[in-house]
Amino acid sequence: MSTGTILAIAIPVIVVLGAVVAFVSLSRRDATGLGHLSRETRRRDELAAAAAGEAAAGDDAGAFGVSSQARELERSVALERRPAPVAVDEPELPQDWAPPPPNEVGVTRRQFLNRSSVILMATGLGTFNAAMIAFLWPRPTRGFGSKVKIGTIASVDEAIASSTPAANFSYFSEAQSYIQPYPTDSATQSNAEATYGGVVLEGIRLGYVALWQKCPHLGCKVPVCGSSQWFECPCHGSKYNRVGEKKSGPAPRGMDRFPVTIEEGNVYVDTGSVSQGPAIGTDTTGQGLEGPHCA
Ligand code: FES
Incomplete structure (x- = not known):
């Protein structure tokens, strides 16, 4: 085998082996970190770490104990300061309304x-x-409420002249009225013409006015006062002159009156037809106070 052939085989083998060694070395270094500690060193590190963990656990347990005691103390103080609960009655629930039975309702x-x-x-x-x-209802034909014949002209004039307790104040009970002579002089008649009217004025023209005995204030019978020559009510003191015109007192007007007529020489008073008295302030005769009052 030639040298070239040997080199051609050896070089790739060396390169491959070198690559394998480098790969294995890098793999072990990645697995064990940068450094590689001995077993004794790792054992010593593990014991130190365990001791440090126990110390930390002991500290945490102490801190937890202190904080729980503080919370217990705060809770007990808050409970002591809390006002005692007030007893509250349970509210009654409204009842449904039901109508009472008919036999209980009147x-x-x-x-x-x-x-x-x-x-x-x-x-x-x-x-x-x-x-x-x-x-x-038919009007009464006799007595008060009807047309009452009180006498002849002569007998009425005689009654007026001889009336008591004062002359010129003649009372006729069947008519419940005073038949008063009304002055016939022209001045008085002219005042009457301007003040009165109707059937009352017709009687005045004849020289008479028939005054109802009932006081227009509250209905008392109004008597004559001989000294003052006025009508003076004893109940509340209303006073009227001789022809029933109000002079003083609480009455709302003069005395009420009835029509007077003369028929065949007889004087009649129609007591079924009353006319209200003249207004306050009316004074057709000018008769003043002629003496002390009676009421
Ligand atoms: S009733 Fe005559 S004044 Fe009152």
């Missing part, structure tokens, strides 16, 4: 409304019927 709403309607209708009809009956 009157149901329907019954109440029905009865109210019937009562109202009955009251209205009753009032209407009463008004109709009163309207159609």
